[in-house]
Structures are given as C-alpha cells and as structure tokens.
Amino acid sequence: MAEKHIVRVTDVTKHFDLGKIVVEVLKGIDLTIETGKYISIMGPSGSGKSTLFNMIGGLDKPTSGKVFIDEVDIAQLDAYELAWLRCRKIGYIFQTFNLIPVMTALENVTIPMTFAGVSHDESLERGMELLQLVGLEGRHSHRPSELSGGQQQRVAVARALANNPAIILADEPTGNLDLKTGEDIIQLLKTLSSSYGVTVISATHDYKMLNVSDQVVWIRDGRVDKIQERSELEIRTGGLGTVEAEP
Amino acid sequence: MRRLVALPMGKSVQMAYQSIKVRFFRSLITTMSLVLAVAFLCYILVGNDLAQALLSTGDPVLGQKLISAGYDVAPGDTSLAATAKQRWIVFLSLLVCVVGIINAQLMSVTERFREIGTLKCLGALDRYIVRLFVLEAAMQGLTGSFAGMLAGILAATFSGTIRFGLDIFGIYPFQEIMISAAWAIATGTGLSLLGVLYPALLAARMQPVEAMRVDQ
C-alpha cells in the first residue's frame, strides 16, 4: 500500500501576542503523519503540545507555515468548509470530556451526526451501536453528571467516532482519569485505531501511551526533539512502561 | 458538491427547550425580572382599561371614585390616557428588566464557554449558536411574559375590586384587556430577544479552542 499522509505540517510557528511580550510557543515544526497510525505527541507540560494539536485540528491558525489535512491546506478553507472538516473528518477528544451537560449519552453521540445531516432514526441507531462499541450499553439515557469520568470519556470516544472521521485528535485524554481508567481508554483508542484504520493523534505526557503508539513525536520547547518509530521504542518501553505518569 | 453542515429547526427547538428544562433554576432567575416587569406593565394597562370602562359608563358616582383613586379626570371627560408618570415608571421598569436580562445572558454565555466551544468542534456554525440562544430567549420570553401577564391582570382586577367595588365585573372590558395582554406578551418577548442579542453574538464569536481550555 502506498503511504498516504493524512496530516502534513510544514514549518509551523505560533506566537501569542500578549501586548507587551510575544510568546513564541512553536518555533518551526515539520511533521508528516501517515494514515491509520497511532501517534503520540509527547513532551513536558508547556512544551506546546496543545498548541500544535489545535493547529492540526483546525481550531487555531498558525502564525506562519501550513497545515494540510488530506492534502488540503486548511488555511484556504472558509468557515463552512472548516465546520464541515471538524464535523466529518476529525473527531475530538478532550481532557475535560466536554460532553454537553444537558444531553443524555445517546444525544451527545448523535449531535455530530445531526450536523452531518444524518436522519434522526439512523443517527439513533448508529448512536446505540457506538455506545455498545465503547462498552456503555444500557447507559444511553444517562446524563454526563450521572456517569463516572471514565464513562464520560467513553461517550466522548463514541461521539468522536460518530461520523467515521479519518482522524481522532485527543489532547491529554487520560489527564483527568485515574491510572486504571486511563489505561482502559488508551486500550479502547488503540483497538479502534487498529480495527477501523482511523488515525489517532494524541497529545500527552502520560507514558502509558508509549506502549500502544506506532510513532512518538517528542516535542521540546516548541520544536520536534525526535521522532521514534515503534521498533525503536520496544527497546526502551521496558524501562519507560513502569514510569508513572505525572498526576 | 458543496460541503455543508446542517441543524434542522426542529432539532434546534428541541435542544433549546432541553437546555432550559435542565437548567430550570437558572432559567427561572433569568426570567424572573421579565415576569415582574411584564406583570407591572400589564397591571398598569389593565388598570387603565378598567378605569376607562368605568368612565365610559358616565356614572358620576363612579367618576368620583376614579378621581379619589388618583385618576386625572375632569368632569365631562370621556377618555382617559396613561399619565406621564405611569409611562415613565413603566419605561424605567422595562429598561431595568432588559439590563437584567443582558446581564443574566452574559453570565450564561460565560458559564457555557466549554459547551459552545465543543459544539463548534463538532461542526456547529456561528449561526447555530445564535439560533440556540435566540430560541432559548424566545421560549423564556413567551413563558415569562405569559406568567407576568396573568399576574398583572389578576393584580389589576383585584385592586380594581378594592377601589371601585364589585361594579367593575358588570362592565369588565374583556376585549380591551385581551388587547392589553397581547401587548404585554409582545413587549416581554421582544425585550427578552433584545436582551439576548449581544450575548448571543458574543457566544457565536467564541472560538472552538475555548473547548480545550483547562482551568487549573
């Protein structure tokens, strides 16, 4: 199979102008991500992971440089096309789960399908399937406040999958979860990635992620420090696998 | 093919309704100032309707009662308008009400930054967000105005009975009161929509990155 690049980032910089000072967060990032891979963006807190991640997700614009999704320069998209991209191509998973608090689990999973123009009945049916897929059968009528953190994140995973996206972007998906629940979510993402061929990109400083990643991009101080393939990792995971994640 | 996202009207209405229902107490507080202002407006309007009806009977005893109740009628007058003072107070109460609504809605937008950001990440357009807020305001406006209208009519009828006796039921001006009620509801709903306009625009302009914000 010819390798296809689902995400391509070329020489991206990002500055935040805070009035008096300008903070340079990203200082020139080049990155290509192949379709179907499970990628972890690793780095210490404050290294610019979330910032890079927001660029890839089309949530923020780079100061300079370009981001291509499926070989489309997202800076060229208008508001409608951008909304369409977010709706159909990308599934987002957040550290804070971000379910809509007034909606049930099932309704949360079906909103992206509503935006995508899927009929009501069809979206209900698919919503139930997805909830089952993430192990939440029987919980469809619960509100987020009635679910545990791990369960909420499962709903969020189901929601991210709703429109069969090409990419799932997860920013610190385990950041608000305990060790065991975090591992479950990582395993779930890994399973989905390998069985549906969806590209998973997750920003994290959780070393548990290393075990499942096909590729790890280490970010340090706004630059790509090194990129490691799975094969290079195997040698080291023995040591790193036991390192506890930062709280 | 143009790549479009969609949010059917029926679904928008359902989402807005659900949002109000689940956040019932919050909605109640937002609506409370509106209920009071509309009740006051309706009380004044209906009070005048009653006085007008009494005046139209031409009965000098009732006319005397009107004057002693503080109405500005000279002998021989056949119509009676809201006094400048009444208009001024009603205007002020409505103004205070709009400011209250804007304030409550701004707080609601601030509280819901994550929800709004998330909806945008899921593909919502700016105008869906405006639509949701406007629909919520319309529903709150209609319900609040209706409640205020009922309270206003009851209060005006009650105070009319005390001031003029049971005579008012003989000449109860149903039609005029219905018109006043309609005015009160229209005004209340209009104010509710006016109050949400700026907050809804702010909400729509909120960026999807907001959803990512993690407060320490």
Ligand SMILES: Nc1ncnc2c1ncn2[C@@H]1O[C@H](COP(=O)(O)OP(=O)(O)O)[C@@H](O)[C@H]1O
């Ligand atoms: N909107 C912003 N305005 C100003 N500075 C920001 C903004 N977003 C992020 N930063 C700064 O950029 C740096 C990297 O942040 P972030 O990308 O969130 O790091 P990470 O996700 O790796 O912890 C931090 O120093 C942070 O303070």
Ligand SMILES: [Mg+2]
């Ligand atoms: Mg971060």
